[in-house]
Amino acid sequence: MTALTHAPTPQIRLYQDWLAQQHGLRFNSYEDLHRWSVSHLADFWRSIWDYYQLQSPVALAKGAKVLSDDAMPDTQWFSGMQVSLPRQLLRHVQAADAAGLPAIVSDNECGEVREMPWPELQRQVASVAIALRKLGVQRGDRVAAYMPNIPETVVAMLACTSIGAVWSLCAPDMGVAAVVDRFKQIEPKVLIAVDGVYYGGKPLDRSTVVQSLLAELPSVQKRIVISTPYAASPVADSHSWQWATAQDAQAIAAFEPEWLPFDHPIWIVYSSGTTGLPKPIVHGTGGILLALHVAGLHNDLGASYGDNNRNERFHWYSSTGWVMWNIQASGLLFGTTITIFDGHPAGSSSQPDWGVLWRFAAKHRTTIFGAGAAYYSNCMKAGLDIAAIAGLQQVRTLGSTGSPLAPEVQRWGSAQLQAAGAGEVFWCNISGGTDFCGAFIGGNRELPQAPGRMQCRWLGHAVEAWNEHGQPVLGEVGELVCVKPIPSMPLYFWNDPGKRRYLDSYFDHWPGIWRHGDWIQVDSDGSCIIYGRSDATINRQGLRMGTSEIYNAVEALPQVQDSMVVDLEYLGKDSYMPLFVVLRDGLVLNDTLKADISQAIRTALSPRFVPDAILQVAEIPRTLTGKKLELPIKKLLLGQPASKVLNPETMANPGCLNWYEAFAQRHLAALANT
Numbered sequence: 248m249t250a251l252t253h254a255p256t257p258q259i260r261l262y263q264d265w266l267a268q269q270h271g272l273r274f275n276s277y278e279d280l281h282r283w284s285v286s287h288l289a290d291f292w293r294s295i296w297d298y299y300q301l302q303s304p305v306a307l308a309k310g311a312k313v314l315s316d317d318a319m320p321d322t323q324w325f326s327g328m329q330v331s332l333p334r335q336l337l338r339h340v341q342a343a344d345a346a347g348l349p350a351i352v353s354d355n356e357c358g359e360v361r362e363m364p365w366p367e368l369q370r371q372v373a374s375v376a377i378a379l380r381k382l383g384v385q386r387g388d389r390v391a392a393y394m395p396n397i398p399e400t401v402v403a404m405l406a407c408t409s410i411g412a413v414w415s416l417c418a419p420d421m422g423v424a425a426v427v428d429r430f431k432q433i434e435p436k437v438l439i440a441v442d443g444v445y446y447g448g449k450p451l452d453r454s455t456v457v458q459s460l461l462a463e464l465p466s467v468q469k470r471i472v473i474s475t476p477y478a479a480s481p482v483a484d485s486h487s488w489q490w491a492t493a494q495d496a497q498a499i500a501a502f503e504p505e506w507l508p509f510d511h512p513i514w515i516v517y518s519s520g521t522t523g524l525p526k527p528i529v530h531g532t533g534g535i536l537l538a539l540h541v542a543g544l545h546n547d548l549g550a551s552y553g554d555n556n557r558n559e560r561f562h563w564y565s566s567t568g569w570v571m572w573n574i575q576a577s578g579l580l581f582g583t584t585i586t587i588f589d590g591h592p593a594g595s596s597s598q599p600d601w602g603v604l605w606r607f608a609a610k611h612r613t614t615i616f617g618a619g620a621a622y623y624s625n626c627m628k629a630g631l632d633i634a635a636i637a638g639l640q641q642v643r644t645l646g647s648t649g650s651p652l653a654p655e656v657q658r659w660g661s662a663q664l665q666a667a668g669a670g671e672v673f674w675c676n677i678s679g680g681t682d683f684c685g686a687f688i689g690g691n692r693e694l695p696q697a698p699g700r701m702q703c704r705w706l707g708h709a710v711e712a713w714n715e716h717g718q719p720v721l722g723e724v725g726e727l728v729c730v731k732p733i734p735s736m737p738l739y740f741w742n743d744p745g746k747r748r749y750l751d752s753y754f755d756h757w758p759g760i761w762r763h764g765d766w767i768q769v770d771s772d773g774s775c776i777i778y779g780r781s782d783a784t785i786n787r788q789g790l791r792m793g794t795s796e797i798y799n800a801v802e803a804l805p806q807v808q809d810s811m812v813v814d815l816e817y818l819g820k821d822s823y824m825p826l827f828v829v830l831r832d833g834l835v836l837n838d839t840l841k842a843d844i845s846q847a848i849r850t851a852l853s854p855r856f857v858p859d860a861i862l863q864v865a866e867i868p869r870t871l872t873g874k875k876l877e878l879p880i881k882k883l884l885l886g887q888p889a890s891k892v893l894n895p896e897t898m899a900n901p902g903c904l905n906w907y908e909a910f911a912q913r914h915l916a917a918l919a920n921t
Contacts (some may be wrong), residue, residue, distance in 0.1 A: 250822070251888065255549070255557050256302060256382065257547050257691075257692040257693055258543055258544050258547050258548065258549050258692075259544045259545065259547070259691055259692065259693060260693060261792060262298055262544055262794070263280065266294065269297075270294070277397070277691055277693070277694060277703055277773065278772070278773045280554055280706065281703065281704055281706055281773065284706040284707045284844055285707065285708070285709040285731060288313070288314060288317065288346045288707065288731060288732075289312075289313035289314055289817075290793070291538060291706065291707050292313055292314070292324070292707060292734060293307075293311075293313050293803070295537055295540055295541060295680070295707070296325075296537070296538075299376065299540045299543075301330060301335065301536060301537075301540075302330070302331065302334055303328050303330055303506070304329055304506050305327070305328065305329065307325070307328060308442075311325075311327075311328075311473070313325060314732070317731050317732060318732075318757050318759060319731075319732045319754065319760070319761060320732070320736060320737070320749065320753070320754060320761075321704075322732040322736075322748070323510070324509060324510070324533060324534060325509040325533055325734075326507075327508070328508075328509045328533065328798075329506040329507060329508055329509065330506070330507060330509055330532055330533045330536055331408075331409075331505065331506055331507060331532070332405070332408050332513065332532060332535070332536060332577075332580075333372060333405045333409045333504040334406055334503075334504050334506075335536060336405070336577075336579045336580050337368070337369050337372070337504075338897060339365065339366075339550070339579070339581075339582035340365040340366055340368075341365075342552055342553070342582065343365045343550075343551060343552050343582050343584075344364060344365045344366055345552075346551070346552035347361060348365070348551045348552055348584055349362040349364055349365070349584055350363050350365045350367075350368040350579060350584065350585070351363040351368065351401060351579075351584070351585055351586075351587065352560070352584060352586045352587070353396075353397060353398050353586075353587045353588075353589065353608070354586075354587075354588055354589070354611065355397075355445065355588065355589040355590050356445055356446070356447075356448065356589070356590035356591065356594065356603075356605055356719065357445055357521050360611075361398060362529055363398050366474075366617045368398075368401075368402065368405075368579075368807050370499055371402045371406075371492050372402055372405045372406050372409060372504075373406075373409070373494075373498075373499045373500075373502035374406075374491065374492045374493065374494040375402055375403060375406035375491045375492060375500050376406040376407075376409040376410050376490075376502060376504070377495075377498055377499065377502060378406075378471070378486070378490065378491040378494055378604065379407065379410060379412065379491075380410060381408060381494075382436075382437055382468075382469040382471075383436065383468065384407075384410065384412050384436055384437055384484070385410075385411075385412075386410065386411030386412065386505070386507075386511075387411065387412070387413065387512070388412050388435075388436045388437070389412070389415060389433045389434060389435040389436060389515070390403075390407045390411065390412045390413070390414055390415070390435060390436065390437045390438075390439065391403070391415050391416075391417070391428060391430045391433070391435035391437070391438050391439070391464075391467070392414070392415070392416045392417070392438070392439045392440070392567075393416075393417055393418075393419060393438065393439070393440040393441065393453075393456075393457065393460065393747065394416065394418075394419065394439065394440065394441050394473070394567060395418065395441060395444050395446075395567060395589050396565065396566070396567050396572065396587050396588065396589045397441075397473075397587070397589050398587070399441075399473055399488060400416070400567060400576075401573075401579075401587075402492075403439050403575045403587075404416070404514070408504070408513055408514075408532070409502075409504035409505065410504075410505055411505050411507050411511060412512065413512045413513070413514060413515060413529075414429065414514040415429070415433055415435065415514060415515040415516070415527075416501075416514075416516075416567050416568070416572070417429055417430065417568050418566045418567040418568035418569075419441060419444045419446075419451075419453050419456075419567075420444075420446065420566060420871065421568055421871065421896060421897070422567070422895075422896040423456055423459045423460060423463070423896075424896045425894065425896030426456075426460055426896075427460065427463045427464065428461070428524055428525055428767055428894075428896070429517050429525050429527065430464055430694070431463065431464060432524065432742060433465035433515055433523075433527055433529050433741050433743055434464075434861060435464065435466055436466065436467065436468055436469070437467065437468065437469045437470065437471065437528065438457075438461065438464065438467045438470045438471075438511065438728040439467075439470070439471045439472075439473075440453070440457045440460070440470065440471075440472055440473070440482070441453060441472070441473045441475060441732075442454040442457060442472055442474055442475055442477070442478035442481070442482055443475035443476065443477025443478040444474065444475070444477060445475075445477060445590070446591055447590075447591040447592060447594070447595045447596060447597075448591070448595040448597075448598075449595075450476070451477060452477055452478055452479040453477070453478065454478040454479050454480050454481065455479060455480070456485075457470075457472065457482050457507055458482060463484075469486065470482065470484070470485045470486065471485065471486045471487070471488060471490075471491050472485040472487065472488065473488040474487065474488070480916065483909075497832065499550045507532050507683065508532075508533075509531065509533030509534075510531040510532070510533065510534070510738060511531065511532045511533075511551075512529050512530070512531060512532070512738060513530055513531060513532040513535050513621055513731065514529075514530055514535075514573070515527050515528065515529050515530075516528050516530065516570050516573070516681050516739055517681070518682075518685070520675075524530055525897075526740050526748060526752060527740055527741035527742070528673055528681060528682060528737045528740060529737055529738045529739050529741055530684055530735060530737060530738065531734075531735075531738045533734065534733075534734035534735040534738075535684055535735055536580075537686075537734045537735065538683065538684055538685040538733070538734065538735035539574070539577045539580055539685075540580070541685070541705060541706055542574065542577075542685060542686070543580070543581050544701050545563070545675070545677070545686070545689040545690050545691060545703075545706075546615065546644070546646065546675050546677075546689070546690065546872045547644060547673065547675070547690070547692045548578060548581050548583060548615065549563060549581055549582075549583065550582035550583060550789070551582060551583050551584045552582060553582070557614070557704065558591055558612075558614070558615050558641075559581075559583045559584065559615065560583070560584045560585075560586050560611060560612055560613045560614050560615070560641075561575070561578040561583045561584070561585050561586065561614070561615045562575070562585070562586040562587065562588070562607075562608060562611075562613045562615065562616055562617065563575040563615075563616075563618065563646060564592055564604055564617065564618040564619075564622065565615030566871055566872065568683075568871055568872070569871070569872045570680075570681040570684055571617070571648065571872075572855065573684060574684075575587065575617075581844075586607075586608075586611045586613050588604060588605075588607050591603075592604050592618070592622055594915050599625075599629065601625055601626045601629045601631045602631055602633075602636060604616075604618065604622075605626075605631075605633055605636050605639065606636055608639060608642060609636055609637060609638030610638065612638070612641050612643060613641070613873070614641055614642060614643055614644065615642075615643070615644040615646065615675075616642050616644070616645055616646065617644075617645070617647065617648070617675070618646070618647065619647070619648060619649035619650065619872065619873045620647045620648065620649050620650045620651060620652040620653075620656070620873075621649065621650060621869075621873040622873070622888075623645075623647060623652065623656050623657075623659075623660055624652075624653060624656050624802070624837070626660075627655075627656050627659045627660070628802075628808055631663075632663075633660075633663035633664065633666075633667055634663050634664075634666035634667045636667065639664065639667040639668065639669055640667060640668035640669050640670075641669070642664055642667075642669045642672065643669065643672065643673060644672065644673045644674075644675055644692075645660055645664070645672050645673070645674050645675070645904050646674075646675045646676075646677065646690075647675070647676045647677070647680070648676070648677045648678065648686070648872050649872055649874060650656050650676075650873065650874055650875070651678075651699075651777050651778070651779060651793075651795035651798075652676050652698075652699075652800075653699070653795075653798070653799045653802065653803070654698035654699035654799065655698070655799070655803055657674055657676075657698035657699070658698050659699075660672070661674070664732065667688025670676055672697050673690065673692050673696070673738065674690065674696055674698075674791040675689060675690035676688075676689070676690060676701045676702075677689040677690065677701070678701060678765065678775075678777045680763065681737050681761075682736075682752075682753070683733060683735045684735050685705070685708075685733070685735050686705055686708075686769075686907075687704065687705060687708050687710045687727065687729065687763065687765070688701040688702070688703070688704055688705065688710065688745075688775045688777065689701065689702070689703065690702050691703050694774075697774065699776065699799075700774045700775065700776055701774065701775045701776070701777065702773075702774055702775075703773050703774065703775070704769070704773060704775065707733060708733055709729055709730045709731035710727065710728070710729055710767070710769070710775075711725075711727075711728055711729075711730055711769065712724065712725030712727065712728075712767045712768060712769045712904060713725045713726045713728050713757075713760075714726075714786070717757055717760075720769075721769055721770060721771055722768065722769075722770055722771065723768060724764075724767070724768045724778055724793065725766070725767065725768070726756075726762055726766065726767075726781055727762075727763040727764075727765040727766065727767040727777075727781070728757065728760050728761060728762050728763065729760070729761040729763065730760055730761075736761070737749060738754075749797065759920060764780055764781055764782060765777055765778075765779070765780060766778035766779060766780070766781045766784055766793045767779055773783075777793075777795070778792070778793020778794070778795050778796060778805050779793040779794040779795045779877070780794075780877065780878065782878055783813070783877035783878050783881065785797065785812065785814045785815075785823070785824065785856060786814060786816075787814070787822070787855040787856055792852060792853075792856055793879060794811075794812055794875075796851070796852055797812050797826070797852065797856060798812075799851070800847045800848050800850075800851035800852060801826070801828065801844055801847060801848065803847065803851075804843060804844065804847055805831075805842060806830055806831055806843075807829070807830060807831075807844070808828075808829040808830060808831055809826050809828070809829040809866075809867045810827065810828045810829070810867065811826075811827045811867045811868075811875050811876075811877060811880065812824060812825070812826045812827070812858060812877075813825065813877055813880055813881040813884060815881065815884055815885055823859050823860075823918075824856075824858045824860075825857050825858060825859060825860045825861075825862060825884075826844070826858035826860070826861045826862070827862050827863075827864045827867060828844065828861060828862070828863055828864065829863075829864060829865065829866060829867055830863060834864070836861065836862075836863035841861045844861055845857045845858070845861070861900060862910070864903070864907075865880060865903060866900050866902075866903040867903075868880060868893075868898060868900060868901075868903050868904065868907065869899045869900060870897055870898060870899065871897060871898065871899050873899065876893070876898070879892045879893045883907060883908065883911045884910075884911050884914060884915075886911075886915055889908050889911075
């Protein structure tokens with residue numbers, strides 16, 4: 248385990264130097280710093296406010312109360328203060344533009360590159376904000392967007408928040424029912440949509456989808472449509488994006504984003520929606536601003552200009568339906584150039600080319616490259632030679648999230664980037680959630696790296712592993728809990744009287760303690776391992792094991808492309824644990840390969856975790872963000888109706904469900920006869 252030294256001064260080191268200079272606070276280790284941050288919450292979060300110079304029309308008094316108390320979930324933060332995400336972000340316009348740096352560099356499958364300068368970003372945000380006001384949007388109104396990962400989406404989000412409207416976004420790869428399930432709950436006044444996309448090597452009409460959405464969303468009074476060559480027909484009674492971005496020049500020059508109360512809603516994001524209606528999670532403006540700045544410390548994200556010589560370009564591949572899009576867009580807060588890609592990460596699913604994003608990163612001189620863990624695994628399994636792609640030597644950080652990253656994948660990625668001339672690469676592996684738009688566990692460029700582990704708990708996040716008795720444990724697998732509040736915890740769920748759904752989602756198990764639903768192991772050095780969802784954990788003969796450990800063992804075999812395991816417990820009957828595997832093209836599961844898979848699990852883990860059955864499948868069911876649908880498939884195999892536990896509209900590959908439903912029927916019929 249070695250710490251990285253070749254990069255510019257890490258942001259987290261600059262912050263600690265500031266703490267020493269301004270407050271006389273010096274720490275012997277990161278664990279000491281973290282301990283201070285969670286035992287002195289008010290001092291820590293005040294330090295983030297001061298260090299990043301959060302703007303407010305009223306100065307934060309020296310002795311001002313930062314939080315009401317430590318009780319969750321109703322903690323009040325920075326009462327009386329006002330903030331603005333667009334103001335905080337657009338303060339970089341003059342300096343970044345003087346340095347000749349763009350705000351946004353965008354590209355797509357067709358190779359259409361656009362650069363948006365900082366002054367143009369500011370101009371368009373003001374213009375669209377003025378247009379929204381003309382359409383009747385007032386503070387607190389919801390503006391829904393059905394848009395891909397293009398600069399217009401960033402502009403629309405910032406315009407919304409500039410006037411105190413509440414932003415909510417769904418991706419055009421989501422079906423009508425899934426979008427309606429989300430937007431109908433929040434009753435948007437305006438819909439901003441694209442009428443077509445080019446994705447996976449194909450032009451796709453979205454005008455008919457937009458018309459269907461409008462028919463299902465009676466609250467929508469006005470609509471703005473971005474026209475593309477891919478639409479089958481125009482969307483009736485709509486304003487054009489060109490109109491929205493071409494408001495009066497004098498009004499644009501005079502426009503200033505509104506100051507908003509610290510706890511004013513900024514956006515509504517959604518749970519994965521695998522069962523029931525998705526949870527419409529409302530985040531507060533101030534809490535999000537603070538969370539994003541802490542993310543900058545841990546992701547080592549800084550300005551593209553200035554004294555630290557970073558020339559930063561930040562990319563995190565994401566669908567606009569995933570909270571990582573919010574993180575990507577918010578990179579602008581630091582004066583960073585964001586590089587965004589609109590399209591399929593491998594060009595297409597039928598003939599995947601896993602070099603697409605790497606060539607994009609090389610072309611646009613990306614320094615921080617992030618993606619879901621499954622993406623890196625796919626690159627490795629496809630035998631991608633990243634080292635052969637010229638121009639990647641500037642990459643200094645690889646980010647991973649969405650699911651645990653297998654150790655062998657991290658080692659492979661490091662070796663590939665080093666061979667490409669990038670030197671030692673910092674892996675910023677994070678684990679958090681849409682729920683609070685941040686991470687509980689993440690990276691620190693100054694700490695040693697060990698594949699399969701996450702380096703530390705985020706500052707200000709009092710994360711612990713608890714056993715079944717509600718006691719914190721070290722070196723053991725336990726429930727991931729957060730025992731003290733953080734500013735970006737949800738304000739509430741939309742239309743949730745008495746906060747019933749909110750309380751049931753996070754505080755039902757231990758009142759006053761946030762239970763996240765993951766298995767975690769925290770070790771004495773502060774490093775952590777995430778073992779997957781706690782409700783999908785394997786429990787064999789009293790020994791618990793996260794599903795990710797089984798996947799690490801199984802997917803290390805060259806024959807296995809993907810896998811999923813579930814543990815089924817039946818009252819009065821033996822448990823049953825099937826393992827589903829996707830094999831490389833042309834391979835058929837036989838007794839020899841079954842024995843190899845079983846031996847891999849037996850060797851890496853324990854004979855207890857050898858599955859009861861190994862079955863070859865064409866695909867593993869996944870959400871749109873790449874997560875394996877372990878729990879819904881588990882419920883299906885336990886006898887719950889597919890319509891109650893699975894939502895095809897939220898899946899990346901709903902076509903595979905027929906096989907699992909048929910298997911569930913056969914399995915349950917056989918079980919009934921035993």
